[in-house]
Amino acid sequence: MLPGWAALLLMLASAVGAEMLLGRAAMLPWWLPGPEAAFPAERITAARLAVLPVCIGLFALAGLMANSGGEARVLACWGNYRGTVRKAGLVWVNPMLRRRRVDVRIRHWRSDPVDAADRDGAPIRVSLLVVWRVRDTARAVLSVLDHEDYLREQVHAVLSRTAATLPCDRFDGPGLSLRDGQWFGDELTRALAAEAAPVGLEVYSVQPLSLEYGPEVADSMRRRRVADLDADLRTVIVDDAVEAAKLAVRRLEHATGQELDRHARNALMERLLVAFVAPAGVPGAPTRRDGREGRRR
Template identity: 50%
Template sequence: MSTTTSHTPEHEGPSRPPTRLIQNEATTEIPVHLLFRDEPEPRPVPLAPAVVGSRTGTGEQPRLRRPAAVKSRPMAEVDPALVERPARVLPGAAGVAAGLCGAAGCVATSWWAGILPPLVTEALRLPAYSGAGLGPAQWAAYAGAGALGLFGLGGLARGRTGHAWVLDLFGRYRGTVRRTGLLWVNPLLLRRRADVRLRHWRSEPMPAADGNGMALRVVALVVWRVRDTARATLGVEDHETYLRECVEAAFARIPVETPGSVRFSVEATGEALTRRVARDAGAIGLEVYSVQPVRVEYAPEVAPAMHRRRIAALDAQHRATVLTSVVDSVEDTVTRLTMRGLVELDDYERKALVKDLTVAFCAGRGEQSP
């Protein structure tokens, strides 16, 4: 039997363990591109303070901070300068006085021109005067007195509780009148009546969806009022239409649970809808107090299928209840018979008795159920 002896070449020294490419023994993973580089890469630039979680000598790639959350969508906003402010008006007595002065001026001019009827002259106890005729002076007096009377009487307005007048002149907002009673408003101003009372609006069936995306039809009751008459009247074309569209948009974004669902909560759904509609409608001066769904039903295209599903669920629940009641009754009967020593049963007889009792109880419950 021959023995093979290995000799170490003279030009080689004693065997040494190979040098590790990476000195840190805690390395868990090595990027592949670092092992096959032909040219040395430039020295890396120090990372910004946004780099977190990097550990020296582990070969782990630095982890960057997550980008900041996306800002929420901007809220709707009308002209910031369009804010309600009180308009300048006068008491109604000023308009009445101006109208009477204009009428008196017309009568005096007619007497001056000599065209006043004798009956009127006698009724007013005016002195007899032949008259100077209708000349330029008389026509100018007629124009001034008539303008004064029309300007005074034409500016009379009646302010009512719960209503306001929004005034603008040639497209420029001039103020809001919330006063009540007889008032005098500049007749050159355009008046827009605004209802500032607390109002209830019951919507028509609107499209919505539940948490599972099932199509619904919802009727909502909205409690609201006009807070800023300038924005509500001049900020949009029709603030009632705008409010209705805000409610429709809220139903499209917020799921509405049906009364039969486990997560159904009228308060939670109403609060979410109210917050959404109040934020959207507040930009045009509307104040929304409550948005409550008063009727929730499935859309016509899915209503038959959901009705069958609900009947099947109720039937399954009824069967489970009946079976539980039957099992409890059978168990109680068998336990009483054996505990009192009325019968002695082996396994086969016990199974047969349980089977017979179950059939009997199920038949009895079936006859009792409608």
């Protein structure tokens, strides 16, 4: 590889030399023929000699290459790797070498919804955002047919393996699930980086953008998830109501200076729970009528 200005100087020198030789052979109309132009042998010799600088100039022109920033050129000859040009600007390389352009900037790819299945076998659809770049240009160009297609295929494979390790939602209690975006993204990043490294690709992050069930089970899973959230909400409401009732009883005893017996405390707790829980519509909560019937008995 040579600087571009060196090739330009060589082209200029070749053009001047060819023009001088052709002028001496009286083959250029703007040149005055020299005394040797009257001899055909000298004219033929000068014309033959002019072929050499013309070929040199064409060879220099064929090797010129403008390399923009953020790009690299992989050089190969008969399938053998000969180097990589990363310098931006005008450069000259051997025109006999094959030059393949590679984008080495940091890039991001947003996938279409990818079909997979969670640990329970429920079909899911996930959209991912992959941030990556080409780290080793030689491997990216020579080890696979198309490194971008390879990356897309590996995204699908890694997603299928990772999604099969956990359920999409936890209906049986607390624990990790695919809804945990931080864990899911870290696992996808680690797995995809390991698969992309052998072909010279560097993966910075893989983040799930959307996670939903497949259309065939989406309605049933949505109803199940809403029911689970509703049950959790009711549990929280009841727990908060019990704590508030206990606090109210303790404050009442402290304010009156008298300690209620067990039956009086239970009756007061029941009334407070009715006041706290019944407006929230929690099934199974005691009503005011039930409390009155209990007192009559």
